[in-house]
Amino acid sequence: MKIGLVLPEAPQYSETFFKYKIRNLIEAGFEVTVFSNKPGDNSDEIKCKIKNAYPVYEESKFKQLFFVPVILFRTFLLNYKKSKILYELERSDGNSFSESMKSVYINSHILSEKIDRLHFGFMTMTLKRENVAKAIDAEMSVSFRGYDINVYPLKNPGCYDKAWKKIDKVHTISDYLRDKAVKSGLPENVPFEKITPAIDLRQFSLKSEPGKINKKLNLLTVGRLNWIKDYETAISVVGKLKNKGIEVTYNIAGSGSELERLTFCAYQLGLEKDVIFHGKKSHSEINVMMENADIYLQTSMQEGFCGSVLEAQAKGLLCVVSDADGLKENVIDEKTGWISERRNPSAFADKIEMIINMPEEKRKEIALNARKRIEADFNLEDQRDRFIKFFKS
């Protein structure tokens, strides 16, 4: 069986998730081709065929006028039948001649391949590619992730209306993302599989003395400095804890566009010595940070699922997370961690204070529960098998 994966770019060195997924599929006997939007060829590294989309030449009208017709002509010449079907599908969707031709152009690298299942790594990747799977007589499947479903449609209302009706199968990382998609137009009867992120349990081994809390509380969050993670709330939590007389250091591992905003927030609340921005850290460095931390904090406004919270639970860290939909599936309240109201620093601080005052035995029990649940439900082997099943069926 031949699988085509449509991705923004071929998985780079650091992107273990897609690389691992591709390797598993190949080992399970699938033939995999990656369709990438960006130029570049690291097919040796990821051990599969890579086909890049033709450039759109946005910067040069001259190049556009010259190259686009040449490539279009070539595409029609070599893949006449498939190109014609795609063109006609686009026309029957109500697109103009030039829009339909544009679609043939941007999909020409896919039209030349024989594929049984065309899988889009992100919902946003289906935009302007809604008809290509049908044109090459392949099944169309999609992975749902947080940003795709939670944020992108807010800026582009109705952007997936066309795609919803054409999808044959869905992979979602959480139940609520699929529910949300159904609410915005995905037909209820489209089969779906929930496959959450998984954890390499050897890499994230149980920390020593799970449940123990140091005299000076060591709080940790790992993740990009992005508005959706709502670090302002997290920093305010530190302020509230300090006001309660609790000594605390808050370590943040991650980089991003919000550094100025967050540095100012910490400074303004008089926490410049208590909140430390470490920048982006490697997997092994994060492992060490988790080893030293007492409580893992995730205040996000929304999450698809959140791999870092899984890693923290695998380490046996005490996790306090917001009631963002994805996190409610990730942590079981008072069993494997604690869930607190979004954008409410006082509620988070109260919860953390309660955890500090709890008997260590009770905390240890929760930390071990978390570890056990990750071992049972979020291990890489199960995830691999589910993906293979997803593509086979």
Place this chain on the structure above:
Amino acid sequence: MKVAVYSGNIPSTTFIENLIKGLENNGIDILLFGKSKGNVNYGKNVKVYATPVSQLPLVLFIIRNSLILLMKDAGKFFKAYMSVRKKNKSTGAFVKNLGMILPILIHKHDIFHIQWAKTVSQNPELFELLDSKIILSLRGAHINYSPLTDKKLSDAYRKYFPEIDGYHAVSEAIKKETVKYGASEDKIKVIYSSVNKDLLKLNSEKDPRVKTFEIISIGRFHWKKGYHYALDTMKILKDKKVDFRYTIIAQGKVPEEILFLINEYDLHDEVNIIPGMKFDDLIKRLIRSDMLILPSVEEGIANVVLESMAAGVPVVTTDCGGMNEAVEDKVNGYIVRIREPELMADKILDYISRDDESGYKIVKNAKATIENKFSPERQIKEFADLYNTILSK
């Protein structure tokens, strides 16, 4: 007395343009330097030496001004040339910078008044090359948060602030912040901005038949404006079943975060976003509202609050920057701790529950504050005093 007002652009922002006109009317000779950004119309006391933006006029401008400076003071020309060359790596940046510096060195002035603190780090050679006294205006972000994450900027502040002859601070709060970078306190004079007196003649024009409580915020989209906190407040009002509408008038693209929260809190019916509009239309819109709120986490002193107070629209502001130098809680408006949406909701509810008379008292007091503390005459007189003091030293 000849004063050079330097903001980098001609014309500049509204409040700097108002300052120029006020000083001019007071008989002070003004010289303007900076990039030519549009047409201007000043009286005969204002001399404009704008640097052209497009390439050919810029090159001709540089040749002409280079020759003039060479004739006047060859040593200064070479010094300027060398330092600008050394600082700018690309030819384009070098040419632009040279075009900016030359007229400043050719035309004589007694005081060089820099409007934005970042100029200190961008053009440090001015300290060596200028014979006139240097005054720096201290406003908002350039002091309050930019230097927190920009080490080059904070280093430049620490190096050059001690060399500055005098400062104008827009608030006591920003004065305090500037001292941290080595500026001596006795050189800083707080001069509050002024409000157009015509606004004092205005009164609320809210249609009495409209029962919905109309709340408004005005100001560009930027994290420091705290609109995400305002939306938290609106959610609280909605939960309390208050009949309200919240209008944000803001230039620029609506940030993802704002779209997300409106959607998350289901505030589509209550929140209305309008792109920026002309000042006169803005004021018309303002006086049709019941209340203006300023949810910012950082400001110098927000002019929009002063204008609202002048025009008879009650305000609720956060206690950021110098806001508490204008607003006294429950006397001439309301003031709440930053980052506390619940407290802001309480203040709004407090005002709603007041009878007409006690509500009117707040409005009356607000107008009196503006008249006494933020009048154009007072502002211009204080600037003239500042210039005279510096020159007499």
